[in-house]
Amino acid sequence: xxxxxxxxxxxRALMRQPVDYTPLWIMRQAxxxxxxxxxxxxxxxxxxxxCKNPDLATExxxxxxxxFPLDAAILFSDILTIPDAMGxxxxxxxxxxxxxxxxxxxxxxVRALHAPDPSVSLRYVxxxxxxxxRALQGRLPLIGFSGSPYTLACYMIEGGxxxxxxxxxxxxxxxPDLLHHILQVTTQAVIDYLNAQIAAGAQAVMxxxxxxxxxxxxxxxxxxxxxxxxIAAGLTREADxxxxxxxxxxxxxxxxxxxxxxxxxxxxxxxxxxxxxxxxRRVGDKVALQGNFDPMALxxxxxSIREEVGRILASFGHGDGHxxxxxxxxxQFTNPEHVAVLxxxxxxxxxxxxxx
Amino acid sequence: xxxxxxxxxxxRALMRQPVDYTPLWIMRQAxxxxxxxxxxxxxxxxxxxxCKNPDLATExxxxxxxxFPLDAAILFSDILTIPDAMGxxxxxxxxxxxxxxxxxxxxxxVRALHAPDPSVSLRYVxxxxxxxxRALQGRLPLIGFSGSPYTLACYMIEGGxxxxxxxxxxxxxxxPDLLHHILQVTTQAVIDYLNAQIAAGAQAVMxxxxxxxxxxxxxxxxxxxxxxxxIAAGLTREADxxxxxxxxxxxxxxxxxxxxxxxxxxxxxxxxxxxxxxxxRRVGDKVALQGNFDPMALxxxxxSIREEVGRILASFGHGDGHxxxxxxxxxQFTNPEHVAVLxxxxxxxxxxxxxx
Numbered sequence: 114x115x116x117x118x119x120x121x122x123x124x125r126a127l128m129r130q131p132v133d134y135t136p137l138w139i140m141r142q143a144x145x146x147x148x149x150x151x152x153x154x155x156x157x158x159x160x161x162x163x164c165k166n167p168d169l170a171t172e173x174x175x176x177x178x179x180x181f182p183l184d185a186a187i188l189f190s191d192i193l194t195i196p197d198a199m200g201x202x203x204x205x206x207x208x209x210x211x212x213x214x215x216x217x218x219x220x221x222x223v224r225a226l227h228a229p230d231p232s233v234s235l236r237y238v239x240x241x242x243x244x245x246x247r248a249l250q251g252r253l254p255l256i257g258f259s260g261s262p263y264t265l266a267c268y269m270i271e272g273g274x275x276x277x278x279x280x281x282x283x284x285x286x287x288x289p290d291l292l293h294h295i296l297q298v299t300t301q302a303v304i305d306y307l308n309a310q311i312a313a314g315a316q317a318v319m320x321x322x323x324x325x326x327x328x329x330x331x332x333x334x335x336x337x338x339x340x341x342x343x344i345a346a347g348l349t350r351e352a353d354x355x356x357x358x359x360x361x362x363x364x365x366x367x368x369x370x371x372x373x374x375x376x377x378x379x380x381x382x383x384x385x386x387x388x389x390x391x392x393x394r395r396v397g398d399k400v401a402l403q404g405n406f407d408p409m410a411l412x413x414x415x416x417s418i419r420e421e422v423g424r425i426l427a428s429f430g431h432g433d434g435h436x437x438x439x440x441x442x443x444x445q446f447t448n449p450e451h452v453a454v455l456x457x458x459x460x461x462x463x464x465x466x467x468x469x
Numbered sequence: 470x471x472x473x474x475x476x477x478x479x480x481r482a483l484m485r486q487p488v489d490y491t492p493l494w495i496m497r498q499a500x501x502x503x504x505x506x507x508x509x510x511x512x513x514x515x516x517x518x519x520c521k522n523p524d525l526a527t528e529x530x531x532x533x534x535x536x537f538p539l540d541a542a543i544l545f546s547d548i549l550t551i552p553d554a555m556g557x558x559x560x561x562x563x564x565x566x567x568x569x570x571x572x573x574x575x576x577x578x579v580r581a582l583h584a585p586d587p588s589v590s591l592r593y594v595x596x597x598x599x600x601x602x603r604a605l606q607g608r609l610p611l612i613g614f615s616g617s618p619y620t621l622a623c624y625m626i627e628g629g630x631x632x633x634x635x636x637x638x639x640x641x642x643x644x645p646d647l648l649h650h651i652l653q654v655t656t657q658a659v660i661d662y663l664n665a666q667i668a669a670g671a672q673a674v675m676x677x678x679x680x681x682x683x684x685x686x687x688x689x690x691x692x693x694x695x696x697x698x699x700i701a702a703g704l705t706r707e708a709d710x711x712x713x714x715x716x717x718x719x720x721x722x723x724x725x726x727x728x729x730x731x732x733x734x735x736x737x738x739x740x741x742x743x744x745x746x747x748x749x750r751r752v753g754d755k756v757a758l759q760g761n762f763d764p765m766a767l768x769x770x771x772x773s774i775r776e777e778v779g780r781i782l783a784s785f786g787h788g789d790g791h792x793x794x795x796x797x798x799x800x801q802f803t804n805p806e807h808v809a810v811l812x813x814x815x816x817x818x819x820x821x822x823x824x825x
Contacts (some may be wrong), residue, residue: 118491285769413639
């Protein structure tokens with residue numbers, strides 16, 4: 114498994130080590146904005162079948178790397194693999210988003226919840242990680258990921274996406290003990306899952322707390338952040354003789370960066386609400402930062418994309434500890450040529466801010 | 470028009486003057502969680518007809534005041550009255566939310582936009598304000614309101630709600646001149662509209678920047694906040710010999726409270742992301758604060774509602790300058806008895822924090 118990475122800027126930046134330019138990758142870089150992705154997905158049948166087929170998952174993981182000189186690969190998968198492995202019944206209905214057939218709505222269902230053994234029910238994921246890692250041949254590091262316990266619990270309780278999180282919030286306020294139970298079981302599942310990904314070859318891991326930003330300040334610090342902390346404490350720290358950096362991203366969590374910076378992660382994801390220079394001053398030298406380009410800024414012109422990249426780089430300023438990324442997944446309606454402009458702009462405009 | 474207000478705690482709190490308890494009102498307090506509202510709405514036919522009928526708008530404005538000892542009334546209307554008066558073609562399709570028939574997508578449409586004369590095309594709103602004011606007989610102050618220019622522009626360009634704001638963001642980045650033109654025309658429309666509401670009897674005004682929180686830090690300070698500032702500068706300051714306080718609320722704008730506090734408003738709305746004690750320390754004595762109860766906390770129990778009220782009041786702490794409210798409109802699925810618990814909890818638990 115040991116191999117020298119040809120481009121380790123991403124891993125170095127996450128550890129706030131010197132790099133010659135700001136590395137970048139793009140959330141959902143293997144996705145529907147790429148015609149080649151849509152062709153592979155059509156071959157697979159549906160989204161879940163694509164996730165569960167290591168050959169096809171490897172194929173789509175590599176697709177954006179052939180188009181753009183990105184600085185990291187990310188496992189192609191979905192955050193809902195854990196609820197699926199827990200037996201809650203996951204479906205992706207066409208045009209409707211994910212649906213959970215048996216959402217957790219009563220105490221009996223909550224108490225019956227168990228963390229899955231990833232070597233059994235999530236084997237297709239670790240197989241994909243190993244296969245992608247081999248296919249990369251040391252070109253780039255591979256990122257593994259999971260949803261956060263709170264975000265997974267949102268889906269598990271709501272039964273799908275939600276615009277108000279009425280059911281999970283109802284449980285949070287009326288039966289916090291039940292929600293804590295779900296979160297505790299899910300935290301163990303996430304730790305086991307990410308450690309299995311690391312054992313299979315993931316060189317960095319990211320926890321997506323996509324819905325934590327919908328919580329109140331107090332509830333975030335009670336129902337999301339403590340579980341993110343537990344995960345960090347439970348993760349394998351080194352693999353292949355190298356530290357495996359961890360990234361936590363609470364979308365909409367810009368107000369809570371100070372407490373997130375103490376949660377045991379090497380880097381924090383940023384959406385575009387926060388000014389990255391302010392964020393850097395607030396977290397100091399505790400963590401690196403990843404983000405914070407508005408995915409919708411890719412709907413501008415090549416000139417405006419370049420300008421927006423320049424603005425973010427200037428706001429971060431000189432020095433290391435920044436991985437460029439969008440603040441959310443790239444939209445399916447994005448012009449791939451605009452992504453090429455983004456990548457080139459980051460690589461060329463960032464050199465002036467790095468000493469090496 | 471001059472009448473002595475029997476309960477002016479809301480107006481006093483907005484000006485950070487002493488009160489004996491923390492006043493509250495509830496965003497969307499006249500709404501679908503109330504059976505009597507649904508009955509009136511059924512009588513009107515559809516939502517827009519209800520807004521356009523001053524008799525029925527008056528009736529629903531007063532309904533929550535009969536149920537709960539709230540401390541302010543708010544005009545029953547919709548933020549999309551301005552795009553409607555601009556001739557863009559507003560419809561409320563059943564179960565679909567608002568739709569604009571002729572969204573602004575090309576330069577010709579943008580250049581043709583004009584601010585409506587509220588005394589003509591928005592007369593039904595000012596008629597409702599006058600009628601509600603008479604019906605209140607000085608019991609409580611009446612709040613007038615408008616959408617913010619950026620939020621109205623979102624609807625005017627997207628043609629309805631959106632989960633990505635792709636069209637307005639595309640214009641923002643590719644053709645900022647066109648978006649600024651829309652925002653400038655809309656700003657004038659909002660000023661004229663709010664001043665007409667004040668002339669008709671509104672005793673405080675609120676600008677809802679419901680979608681400003683979707684902007685980047687830089688874009689918010691270029692495309693939303695400057696127009697909020699222009700509005701504040703253009704508003705009538707006194708009516709009936711009393712200051713007409715202004716409230717600005719950017720949902721998701723918790724990171725930007727410092728700059729919002731300098732925008733010319735007397736109070737800022739808060740969603741539930743921000744800790745109100747932190748917010749108070751950040752804005753100092755520049756503005757009062759309104760919020761910040763998670764509307765979904767009403768899905769807890771009477772005990773948990775009371776506890777959450779207590780937590781927010783304790784976080785704000787001793788002294789004046791707080792109007793209690795939800796951080797977003799009350800959900801249609803809310804139990805009205807839980808709203809009664811909220812109102813009672815605020816009134817009783819807050820007395821210990823006030824000196825008078």
